[in-house]
Amino acid sequence: MRQWSYAIYNLERSPAAGGRHCARHSLTLLISFSVHCQCYCGFHMLRLSYAAVIFLRYLKYGSEHAALYFSAPSPIISCPAPLAISSTHSKSSRLLNMDVFLLYSHVILPLGICYIVVYLVRSTLKLYHIPTVGRPFVPLLSSFSVLGSRRDHKDIIREGCRKYKNGIFKFAERHQWHIVVSDPRLIAEIIRAPENVLSFNEATAQSLQTKYTIGREVFENGYHKSVVRSPLTRNLGVLFPDMHDELVAAFADEIPARDKWTKVFLIQAIMQIVCRTSNRVFVGLPLGRDPAYLALNKRFTIEVFQIASFINKFPSILRPFVGMFTSNVQRSTAEAFEHLGGVIAERLTERENGSWPDKHNDLMQWLIDAAPGEKHRTPRALVARILTINMAAIHTTTMTSSQALCYLAAYPEYIQPLREEVEAVVRDNGWTKEAMDKLYKVDSFIKETQRVKGMSSASMMRKAVQNFTFSDGTFIPKGTIVSVAMEGIYKDDDIYPDAQTFRPFRFADMHDPDNGTGEQLSMVNTGINWLPFGHGKHACPGRFFASYEVKAMFAHLVMNYDMKMEKEGELAQDERSAQILFRKRQR
Numbered sequence: 001m002r003q004w005s006y007a008i009y010n011l012e013r014s015p016a017a018g019g020r021h022c023a024r025h026s027l028t029l030l031i032s033f034s035v036h037c038q039c040y041c042g043f044h045m046l047r048l049s050y051a052a053v054i055f056l057r058y059l060k061y062g063s064e065h066a067a068l069y070f071s072a073p074s075p076i077i078s079c080p081a082p083l084a085i086s087s088t089h090s091k092s093s094r095l096l097n098m099d100v101f102l103l104y105s106h107v108i109l110p111l112g113i114c115y116i117v118v119y120l121v122r123s124t125l126k127l128y129h130i131p132t133v134g135r136p137f138v139p140l141l142s143s144f145s146v147l148g149s150r151r152d153h154k155d156i157i158r159e160g161c162r163k164y165k166n167g168i169f170k171f172a173e174r175h176q177w178h179i180v181v182s183d184p185r186l187i188a189e190i191i192r193a194p195e196n197v198l199s200f201n202e203a204t205a206q207s208l209q210t211k212y213t214i215g216r217e218v219f220e221n222g223y224h225k226s227v228v229r230s231p232l233t234r235n236l237g238v239l240f241p242d243m244h245d246e247l248v249a250a251f252a253d254e255i256p257a258r259d260k261w262t263k264v265f266l267i268q269a270i271m272q273i274v275c276r277t278s279n280r281v282f283v284g285l286p287l288g289r290d291p292a293y294l295a296l297n298k299r300f301t302i303e304v305f306q307i308a309s310f311i312n313k314f315p316s317i318l319r320p321f322v323g324m325f326t327s328n329v330q331r332s333t334a335e336a337f338e339h340l341g342g343v344i345a346e347r348l349t350e351r352e353n354g355s356w357p358d359k360h361n362d363l364m365q366w367l368i369d370a371a372p373g374e375k376h377r378t379p380r381a382l383v384a385r386i387l388t389i390n391m392a393a394i395h396t397t398t399m400t401s402s403q404a405l406c407y408l409a410a411y412p413e414y415i416q417p418l419r420e421e422v423e424a425v426v427r428d429n430g431w432t433k434e435a436m437d438k439l440y441k442v443d444s445f446i447k448e449t450q451r452v453k454g455m456s457s458a459s460m461m462r463k464a465v466q467n468f469t470f471s472d473g474t475f476i477p478k479g480t481i482v483s484v485a486m487e488g489i490y491k492d493d494d495i496y497p498d499a500q501t502f503r504p505f506r507f508a509d510m511h512d513p514d515n516g517t518g519e520q521l522s523m524v525n526t527g528i529n530w531l532p533f534g535h536g537k538h539a540c541p542g543r544f545f546a547s548y549e550v551k552a553m554f555a556h557l558v559m560n561y562d563m564k565m566e567k568e569g570e571l572a573q574d575e576r577s578a579q580i581l582f583r584k585r586q587r
């Protein structure tokens, strides 16, 4: 930009300069404009606009005033330059108001519109080859097609999977296209694609707006994933009795077992039970039962999704501003610090002195031990990390358990066979991790609800951080969001026979005790046809912990309660608002 500006400047000062060469100058400027329109964006538009003002001044007042702009010592990029110059050159100063008006009316506005149109046309055309589902295809602005649409993503993805079985399609989100893949071959390619091509982290950063909801530090170094994957999973056997103890106490508080039917707002009760059970393992007692600490974790979890969804309503250029004003990171971390800061500081001192007689066995301690460097081993950094793990664990586990319980309340005839299984297994193994491994019917029931209902219709969201081409030639331009349609797989009769029917024991029925197929069929065993926890290198590291928690809750429930829907046999439309009737087990 500077180069062509100086080129024009030289041209301007050349003996040949003047009104008679106006046409030549105009042409040069126009060519430069069009070239730079293609190449520059955002900040560069300012340079472009500034140069354009010079051009307009040139046309209006001749070379003298226009040249003043170039005689400034400051580079042309700097926006205040015209103001500085105009204060030293009186003629120029008189023309300033006119310049500002010209700048906005003739330059910034039209160029801005041109830029947006060019950008949107180009990005839309790049995806033209992928069929569209949902609102009709509107060239230029994908966000237009989402306006006025009341259909949710689940509905659109269901339609896409019906229309393009084993294929690929796109639908319009507010500010971008979302590509959905249901072809198993292409799904395998998404799983194999490296992080620097199809990025899980970038997709998460965008969908959860992590910078403003979770904080930069946690996201920059995800060492907590290894802690969840390794010490947490390894210690499940040892910690299961604590988990069980906590969930029994939490159930007694949240769903008292009475002789008469009592209506319970399901999601609220389950979230509290999940939060308590998880935090018994994450931070131990007494903190794991502290109502204020639990409330903070639940609120943080909900806020992350709410704030991210609010920020994502704005175009990406405005998100940093909206994010700055809506961010909950400082407030939540400060509040969590009040609860956790003292305990963590104590443990850090113990660590320094090498003086812990009875080393703590909880997530907080494993994080302290695994922190890569002192920057991550401060109370504040550890507090943020514990909040984040709570966020990852609470929402997902609550939704999965609530969905399964809604199905059980709608089909209470399955309570008896489940009870029989739990009774037999617990009689032989007690309330242990080993017992949970043998609850094939319980596992199958939960897995089947994940299949027919599930938390979402698409999983494994990735952002193309480079252009990417599938083996069938489908081109995915850089910046596009891609995900996998679980709906298409789960409703495919070839993969799940009689796929439209809810058959809670379909996986348990396939279990062959002689061949030990239980593990392969378990809900935690991910694969190309089983994706609620993802699959491959980013598969959920917390799924083992979550599965023991959900199964233990389910087993405790069937052993101690009867349950049904208010309108018997009716399935709750939305587990987030479901109310279920519970009473103490009668038989």
Ligand code: HEM
Residues within 6 Å of the ligand: 200, 222, 224, 225, 228, 389, 392, 393, 394, 396, 397, 400, 455, 459, 460, 461, 531, 532, 533, 534, 535, 537, 538, 539, 540, 541, 542, 543, 545, 546, 547
């Ligand atoms: C039923 C409960 C859960 C479900 C359905 C679930 C589901 C998922 C899914 C779909 C992913 C993304 C996978 C991908 O895109 O490839 C994920 C990632 C993750 N989950 Fe879970 N999750 C659950 C419970 C948990 C729990 C209890 C924890 C922690 C204790 C946890 C921690 C994580 C973490 C840290 C990641 C990021 C993994 C990575 O970046 O590689 N999740 N989970």
